[in-house]
Every structure is written in C-alpha cells, then in structure tokens.
Amino acid sequence: MKSAIVVGGLVVVVTVAVAGVSAVTQVVSQDQAVDQARAMSGSLTCNASLGPITSGPPGSGASAAAKLTEEQRGTVAKIIEIGKERELPPLAWQIAIQAGMTESGLRSLNYGDRDSLGIFQMRPSMGWGTPAQVTDPVYAINKFYDVLEEVPDWEKQRPGESAQDVERSAFPDRYHQWEPMAAHLIGNVGLVPDPTGCGEGTGLLVPAPTKQAGQAIQWALKQQGKPYQWGAATTHQNSFDCSSLMLQAYRAVGVTLPRVSRQQYRAGAMLPVEQAQPGDLLFWGYDTSDPNTIHHVAMYIGDGKIVEAQQTGVPVHIRPVRWGEPELMGQAVRPGV
Template identity: 50%
Template sequence: MRSVARWGCVVVAVPVVLVLAVVFLVVSTEEQPAVAAAGRTCSVGMAADGTVAGFGEESLAIAESIVSVGAARGLPPQAWQIAVQAGMAESGLRNLDYGDRDSLGIFQMRPSMGWGTPEQLQDVHYQINKFFDVLLEVPGWEDMRPGEAAQAVERSAFPERYHEFEVAAQQVLGTVQGIECGTLGSDAAAAVLSAATDQLGVPYAWGGGTLDGPGPGIEIDAGVVGFDCSALVRYAFHQGTRGAVTLPRTSREQYAATSGADLTGQELLPGDLLFYGTGPSTIHHVALYLGDGQMVEAPESGSTVRIAPARLDGDFYRATRVL
C-alpha cells in the first residue's frame, strides 16, 4: 500500500525494544533537558525595500484581509495559509484586473466558470469568501499539504507550483499577524521543542500522529497509537507556534518546504530540522535539534519518542531552519 519512502521515516520491527522502551519512558519523563532559547536570528520580517519574502504592500494588505476573513469565519490558520499560497501562485497575491482568458483577481477566478461576476471578482472580500466556500467543500482538506488543498480549489494545470510558496506564505502570514523577529524566533523554537519533548516515551507508529497528538499507525504499526518521525515534527511546530507554522506531512515534503533555509556550514540552533538521506529524493528521516549536541526524534518501529545524540555524520544530509 505505502512504501517506507512514502512517509520518509525508518521502519524496523524489533520486538525486544519494547522492553527497553518502558525503561526509557521512566528515565526520560524525569530528566527532560532545558531548552536554550537565545542567540537566534529569526527568518520572518520586512526587508529594507518594504517587502516580505518578495511580496509588497498590496500583497501584505491582501494577506491581512485573508486572515481577517478567515478568523471571522472561525477557520484555522491552515486555511489562511492555503488561501495565501493559492494567491501567491495565481497572481503574486495581487488583485489583478486581467488574466488568462477571463480570469480575474487574486485567485484568477473566471466569471465564465461560475465563480462570480467580473465586478465580484475584483472585490477582495468576495474573492476570499468564495475561495473559503469552495475549500470547505473539499473532502479532507484539513489533512492535505497546503499546496495540495490549494490545487483542489483552483484545479490548475500546474498543480505543483502551489508548493513553491509554502515558506513564503508562512513568512507573510507571520508578518501580518505581528509576529516579528525575537517573537517567532527563540520563544517559538523553545515552545516547539517543549511540544516535542512532552511526547517523550510515546510509541513510534508508522503513519501515525496528527496535528493534535498521537494517532493510530498503519501497516507494520497498525494498532499502535503514536508518531512517526515527520508527524512528531509537524505536531511540534503546529502546537509550538499555535498554528502559525504547519509543515507538510512527510520528511521529504518538509525538506522541500524548508530547503530555502538550508544550514550547510552554519552553526545549528535549537529548533533546527535535521534531515537524513543521500539527497532530497531519498530523505527518510527527520529530527529536531535540541542544542548541546542532542536531538529529539521518533526513530523506528518498536521504539518511542526519545532524546539522542544528534547524528551529524553517516546518512545525515542537511539541516534547515524555520524559526
């Protein structure tokens, strides 16, 4: 059904490790290390030319409207990010009065396809509400990668392009929500690591884990409730940033979404992502750097979420920084 490469985490059946896991649970819940939170350079903020991630004043105003409309409708930050990514891909997050054939506006909606009148498709609030209306009709959109959900709404002939704006969307959304350097930096990184270390001793579960906590595994780990490696990282970022940063589901997707902040040759800071594989297409594991040469990870079937020495050799590939 799914291969190891699909989820990008190691899966090894070692029944004897279950005995050791009980011992580790007792030790780890009593001895959680303090997480350093100083000395971070945050990746979110406005450039000297007034842009954020290359998007200017009009784009920031539209993003602010997306947040306002989404919050008023009780939609989670994930929905806001989906809309921002769609707008970035379709129009550069601008309210265009032109487009391919009769496409108009932020999301390049077409009057001839029933999206609304030309006048409505120049109204920012109408467009945002219409986008959210259609998004809410997409089955399972909450469990999709944001770019995948954007494609489900837009039905573009170029579905992969929405993924390109994942990190940029998070930066723009952070800025319009008033999350600035020094806030979405050390404090958020500490909160992310706290969310991860709170799960110490929770079983590894292949395919398991949600944004809200441990979840049932599949295949070799059917019946086990816990996390695989990428689900633990995704959970920790989502919880630690209170929904401001929601990473994709798999380790390969997480690397693709954060590789613009590749840390090759730079000093690691707590909260950095550690990826394992021989290249982007072979990444099979991800962990969170804790500092002091330690990392937190969900390693393999039969084990539990644990703290371990950070492995920076062997199949270690790259580190990236989100916060």
C-alpha cells in the first residue's frame, strides 16, 4: 500500500487594534489582556467540534454576534471576565455563552417558565438560589461555573452537551446552534485569537493537511481487524463504530471531534471530495443533498483508499473508494482547520 501524507501548517498573525489614542495605560491594559488570553489559548488542544474559527465567512458566527445588543454583549463580557478570574479555560466561557443565549438571549430576565429567572433561567425552587441571587448576573455566572465544574469530563464534550448537563433542558439539542457565535465572541471579546486550538481558518481557502492528520491515519491503521460495534464506547479500543474510530484516531493526536458522523461533517474545512487528501474524512448519506441523512464516515488514507469501521460482522479494514459511488457526499472534511 502506498500512502501520501502531506504535512502543512498555518502561520497566524494576530493583530489587536486599540481604539483611539487616549491613555497609555489603556494600551498597556489591553496588551496585558491579550497576553493573558494567549497564555490561556496556547495550551489548548484542537477542539474541532467548534469548526474552523474565522472572522467573517458564513458560519463563523460573526454575523450573529453583530446583532447582539449592548446588554447582551455586556453579559458576554461578564461571563468571560468571571471565567478568567476563576482561571477557567475558554471552553468554559463558550459553554456559558451558549447556555445563556439559549435560555435568555443573554439577558437577566425577571420571568421565565414556572419560576425560572435570570441569564440561565435558574429555578429557586430547585435549589439554584433565591430570586434575588439568580437574577444577579455575577451570582448566576459563578453558580453556572460551579455546577459545570462538577460535570464529569465536561472538558472533553461538545460545548452544547456540557450546557445541557448543567441546564438539564427538555430540548437538549438547542444549545448547539450558538457554537459559531460563541466561539467568535471568545476571540472578539475574550481576546483569545484561537479559541478552538485548531488555528485560524482561512475562509474559502482550505489549509493544508496537518501533521496530526498523518498521525491519526497511523493510529486508525493499527486498529485493523478489530470488530465493529454500533454505539461503541469511546473509552476503549476493543471495538469501534464508524464515528468512534474517527473520534479516537484524532483524539489520540490532540484533535477533538464530535461523537457522531453527522456532527463530524461540521467539524472542519470542507472541500470537494475528489480533492480529498490523507487524513480527510469522507461521508455517506441516504440523500447526498441533505447532511442530516449522513450515516457513515471513513478516513481517506491516500492512493484511492479509506480506513473504516463499516458495519456489524466486518472488522476495521482498508478498502478502495470510488468518487461518485452511491451515497458518497460531495464534500470531504479536513478536521480541525
């Protein structure tokens, strides 16, 4: 078997503009905030669940963030400020922003369903605090973080899943829709230029495959012969389903992917499937025009071949892939970029 592994990287130049030419102390304060943010983001592994982070292209969250009111942006600033004070990573801020936007539109409401109140619609009757406390933004944000820190492995989950673990909503999927906006705000308000740890996106220009992609291929290839198990746990390597194989291969090299194939389709830069490079993910759907019908994912390893956990009774294996084969989606995904 021949495989071509392309190693590339991005050099990201971050420029922070300081409005006006007022006091030198303002500039110093701003620079200190940037240094702190860079220190926080420098140790992040790549959380591809958030998708590529850019400042303008569709899907980046910039357009949604631009619609926020002064009150909403003030809430975001307070969430980030308290998160920094508590030395919590940007992912925690992300979770709180998504939860607050979903529950109240990032406003400290004095009304809600039953006795729900405040930014996170906390219920005094359920032990969250008194009405005065849960409508105090500082108390509410700290209380949210308190509960979040008690969620097992919250740092390893998609942000919307952790928001649900705190809020315990009857509509658990609704938190995910604010991922791009929240991630944009972490960069724009929190001054963390790379909140996902994956490097800045480049809009319509797809970055080169990463060194991690080559390492992920090698990890996946070592799983050949292991059995397929639908819904396989991602905490062991005894068996796999299609998306758990992709998740674990990339997790082994520091890139976090969502759990299921439909979510993984949104976890990186897209490119025409015919232009796939080693390490890119390929997807199959019942309706190739509708990503919601995706049911399978595999990793392209070059030379017209993929590695996959295909179905029950078929162990992890390599097989040839044909562009245009039935149900193959027209877009490949480069995780984490």
